[in-house]
Amino acid sequence: MLKGKKILVGVTGSIAAYKAAFLVRLLIKEEAEVKVILTDAAKDFITPLTLATLSKNPVFSVFTDGDQGEWNNHVDLGLWADAMLVAPASANTIGKMANGLCDNLLLATYLSARCPVFFAPAMDLDMYQHPSVLSNIKRLKEFGNHLIEARHGELASGLIGTGRMAEPEDLVEALRNGFATTDLPLSGKNVMITAGPTYEAIDPVRFIGNYSSGKMGYALAEKAANAGASVTLISGPTHLSISHPRINTVSVKSGKEMFDACNEVYANTDINIFAAAVADYSPTEAADQKIKKQDSRMALELAKTIDIAKTLGAKKSNQQFNVGFALETNNEVENAKKKIDSKNFDLIVLNSLQDKGAGFGHDTNKISIIDKANNIEHFELKTKTEVAKDIIDAIIAKV
Known part of the structure; x- marks a missing residue:
């Protein structure tokens, strides 16, 4: 070009x-x-x-x-x-x-x-x-x-x-x-990508969260936009920023806020990539004021958060293409394959915490990509930018 x-x-x-x-x-x-x-x-x-x-x-x-x-x-x-x-x-x-x-x-x-x-x-x-x-x-x-x-x-x-x-x-x-033209492979496609962690409030200063940096989701957004897509990046709290004429970033904090943002645009999307590490549980009630230290123990009641990928996957149309992520520590491939069916994914990206340099907080990742027919392709350890290109290329080959 x-x-x-x-x-x-x-x-x-x-x-x-x-x-x-x-x-x-x-x-x-x-x-x-x-x-x-x-x-x-x-x-x-x-x-x-x-x-x-x-x-x-x-x-x-x-x-x-x-x-x-x-x-x-x-x-x-x-x-x-x-x-x-x-x-x-x-x-x-x-x-x-x-x-x-x-x-x-x-x-x-x-x-x-x-x-x-x-x-x-x-x-x-x-x-x-x-x-x-x-x-x-x-x-x-x-x-x-x-x-x-x-x-x-x-x-x-x-x-x-x-x-x-x-x-x-x-x-x-x-x-x-x-210098891009309309000949790019994802031109005319609307892509939604979730990224980063979610913070589930305990009180005004404490939360339940995880170590997700958002780097993978942001790299995917950039690669998808560079391939011609119009991207809605729905991001949990992260220090990252991105500037691209075809990327619209929506910032959220909680899993509920992320679901609402996804649900608002989902009907008009062609491709959806669920890369965010949404907290699995959230406090049933968040205190209005900072909780003071009192006893040596504190009980916290938790409830399951909305499974965004599964909920939206249940209403996926035949024209939509959904991609999920699985971060597993045991029986990785078997557990990832189950999520393809339960969440109506077309592809799932598996990465394991067992691999050195992969997962949260790293600039590198090591993945495998599995499709609905249980075909699996393994990739070597690469930078997250290179991994994002592999994922976007895999999507382009399917849509």
Whole structure:
């Protein structure tokens, strides 16, 4: 999809600038034509020679070169590109882009560009959440620019939070999506995906929950959207965020709230992926005030929560395709197969807590996919992004 496309990459002053080398290399592998603009601050993190070698084009950073008055024409650069990607986009550059400031070649080119512009923020977590930065990001989006959300993880400061630039593979996929056409395999499909845990309130400050991070559901949402689907992502509490023109995120807390949100859209869906780890039980009553410590023991009465997949599966039409998940610790395959029938699934994804690196809290997972005919395909341990692609590919093969 990127073959022959002219991609202008803008690199600003951030430690994440080193990833620009990997980004450019991936774009060249996609047979795109790449030109790079560096700010002066970016040169402290990566050299023009590195990016010129990888892009097979001179790197631009100043308006004029040499003693003969050669001019790097920002207007020509802006008109040349089919897409412009600023990655990493520092808080400084985002602020200038949002307010029309123009004190370097990158900014002048941005203001001259007629092509779609993508920007991938990279900064420390407190900077990323500062009201001024959020306001500038919002303004850029209102201008029609495409935000590629920062990711959650360990930052250069040593802190852990949201602010990491999206990985080069994610940036390339965002560009692919920008050039997407109606030929994508899930174009015209409405997909509902549940993700994350649910929190069942005991009192205003305590709850019953689980260790689900939501990473699998969010990765599935992104892969489905990149395949052309219109996605409704219904997410329990999680630190994750996602930004995609074809993803609508609905945030919920309890299992009841998740069921209500699912039930509202279910009749209009084509594909449903139940990836959330919904709590099996909920307190029969939640206290209005914080429960004080009194005795050495406390009894808590629990009731079963709504089985969302089973309830909605009971009214599934012949045109709908439902996918479930099974997290098992013993008799994994047999238990997973039973859920296909009891919950009216077309496919079930089995992952086992017995496998190191799989399950809750990990960036990796190891799955098996079982269909209604009891055909089973086993996969090796992979990143959850790669696992999501395997699942979406399996769905595409069936629908």
